[in-house]
Amino acid sequence: MVHDLLAQAERNRVAALTGLDPKTQDSLGQFFTPARAAALIASMPDLPEEGCLRVLDPGAGSGILSAALVARVLDQRPNLALHVVAVERDRTVLPYLTDTLEACTAAGDGRVTCDVIDADFITASTGTDQDERLSGFNLVIQNPPYAKLAASSADRAAVRAKGADAPNLYAAFLSLATATLSQGGQLVAITPRSFCNGPYFGAFRSYLLDQLALDRVHVFESRSTVFADTGVLQENVIFSGTKGGTRNQVMLSTSAGHEEEASHRNVPYSDVVHPDDPHRFIRIATNEEDTKTAERMLSLPDTLASLGIKVSTGRVVDFRSRECLLTQAEDGAVPLIYPGNVREGLVVWPREIRKPQWFQPITDKDAKMLLPEGWYCVVKRFSAKEERRRIVAAVWSPEQTPGKVAFENHVNVFHVNGLGLDRDTALGLSMWLNSSLVDKFFRTFSGHTQVNATDLRTMRFPDRESLRQLGALAPERLPIQHEIDTLVDKVLDMVDTAV
Template sequence: MFERLERYGYDVSQHRLLDPASGGAAFLVPAARRLLDQLKRQGLSGEAVVERARELLAGVEIEPGLARLSEMLLADVFDAELRAADQDSLRVVNRANGLKISGSEQFGAVISNPPYGRVFRASRATIARWQSVITDGHVNTYALFIAAALEQARAGGLVAVIVPTSFMSGPYFAGLREYILATSEVLEINIVEKRSEVFLDVVQDTCVLIMRKRGVGAIVDWQPPTTMVVTAGKSRPLGCADLPVSGRRAWGLPTASDEAELPLFDDRLSDLWEWGYQARSGYFVWNRSRARLTERSTPLAGEVPLIWANNIQPNARIELQTRKGGTTASKGQISCVTLPAGSSALIRGPAIVLQRTTNRSQKRRIVAGLVDAEAANRFGGFVTENHTIVVLPRMDTSQLVPIQTVLQLLNSSVLDAQYRRLSGTVSVSTKVLQRMGLPPAKLLLRHLDAGKDEDTALRLAYREALS
């Protein structure tokens, strides 16, 4: 991250640096080492080095123990200089709330790996303060920290944050996307490919986002950012992301495939909803309701079959059976769930069921199978587990594309690549799936009826939609 910041003009010996959630000083210590190196080369005395370091480095950390630890680690770096100045610590890490820093536009660079996580029941004051980055009442700490970092950067200053990739396409981050584009130029989005090599405990996909704060009234030439994949410090260019100049729409990630130039966002495109389908998340969380789950050859009254994510194969009919690969798999048996009468979770007709999370090494992000009419009706309906997404025919309208065709299209390479451009995460989002731009049904069906395969028909219809 420091190398990137330096590439865009950050100079550790000139520009004030802030980490508003500085933890164990994982960023402040390397910054301190770089700074010390440079100040020594300038031939400054120990006392002058300490004074300059105090002007240039700043951390804020809410946990007193971590704030103290950071001071100790920084004191180690400046050991000789502090001794020469007859002092015991640098006192640059403030034990405080990084979202309540007074003043603004004070720093040449802000670098941070902020806390992630949804804030439930946020106070009115928090909502009012961070309104511009809160969408539909959904408050996520990292969105607030991105806004705080941009506030603290001076005009032309740089901001580098490690944050989940969910903000790039998630509907709840529309306000954050708009805020970022309004206040900064996005310079780079670096997707962290092998998260286990970088973090020990982070379960979300993350990226290093680098932005430059816009100057007041300055017109900055907008350049689409380069996106890289980072693996243990090495990166590989992926191409350019598809970002709007302003506004709330999702950001498109680049793809290495032929699909790079297909449209992702355009009013002339359609979507699953318009085709007559709705997507919803799987209902049953088995490890929270073990008592409701059994195995039998035939469900009893009040029970329905359960569909598991790992029984889904692309384009295949999904069988009613027990969970594959699990310890409970047994032949001829069906996983059954007791369902309250009249439950809206019950699915009575044929439906497409997708895996909700895939792993990075898996070739496809979209893996969709079909529960056909026979399986759906055999025991009066079914439910699916929470690691699935169900695509159902809408009851309030007719279907413009037959369900079997939708299944094949969802499993096509083109839609898989289009989805990947919309979301850098390994989990499929119900909302993103339902809103993903698709060619109008009529155009697409014409090519399919003429005998084209799904990928060819999609490519042709996407292009035609805009012509």
């Protein structure tokens, strides 16, 4: 019976997915959960032995998450009843949702009841037209929609009025779903990993972590398997949390995809959300090697602030300065550096890439976009899929190209109050940031290819003298990865010996 229920729910999912209008699917952010992934999500909440659980499935789609939860309860909890409230706005999907929930009710033999709310979950949870059924839940299970919310949108304003800020539909759904929980209620969701770090989700992350204590976080090693039939290439996590719960420990687990066995480990809560981290990044060290990497990084003595070094995004936003961009050298023009100029640890300029290579300031405002002659360390803000490292760093050398320089907005630039670094510090920073140690640590809190200046500011670094020693050892061209790591280990060993 349980197998039949999930099989029917999967058939409804496939049929509903086939019938979606691609434009509507994109605007609504619809990505329906496969049966095996749904079963994994439904396995995460702690279920009582008896009683009746009120369950919310917002943005329910074809209802497969509700079906997976019902199947688990029927299989494992003979004395537990469920009342499921499923919310869905797409009327082309509603018949499949209704069919799935009717199958759940029939399989439950009196233990399962269901309500379907034909509405937009954000509208039904906010404003003057709130649905009174959307409160007092013991459990929320969801795969929220994935799409951006404009800062000026009515939906974002409605969520903000509820006390949270959500730059994305999935963050909005998580915020509002958390608000529907009773104290001690649980939330389990599959989402992109992008909310775990960076300033973009900072306010949402603070709201969520204030409301919920994380119980478990599951990471998929593959970016392509979970939603393979929808074409999504995304690093996803499943996480569960308890409203007002205790913050003692978190179970971290990982699997290649949703069909493989997972490995598990319990870690202290403070390893996942550091109590002294003002940005409240969610750090996911899924194995002992990740933990050792994090411990080694966090034991380092300095931050950029204590080193007196700043990092900023490049000042030139090219589409706003089109009149200043040149493809040929002219009097008064200076080098313009894009990510494409970063090559093997050096900023190579000019290069034959599909970007203008010169910047000629016209107004005083344009002139303020330039940095004076000096050594700078540069990091790509977005790494390409084929690159081995998430953080790709290089050095701008005034010895090779004297004079002022302009950096485009898709690179991060390390400087000292708008001035250059000394040579050895610039080279040392580049070597350090290109190391496997930094790459492994970065991956514990970042699930995407974007590298924000905020991410770099939160990291720890060797002391100034160690960075300069590393820079003094650096060859002209970036060596192979093994050689970088050997030099970094050598300098860190010297630091450990000194301590």
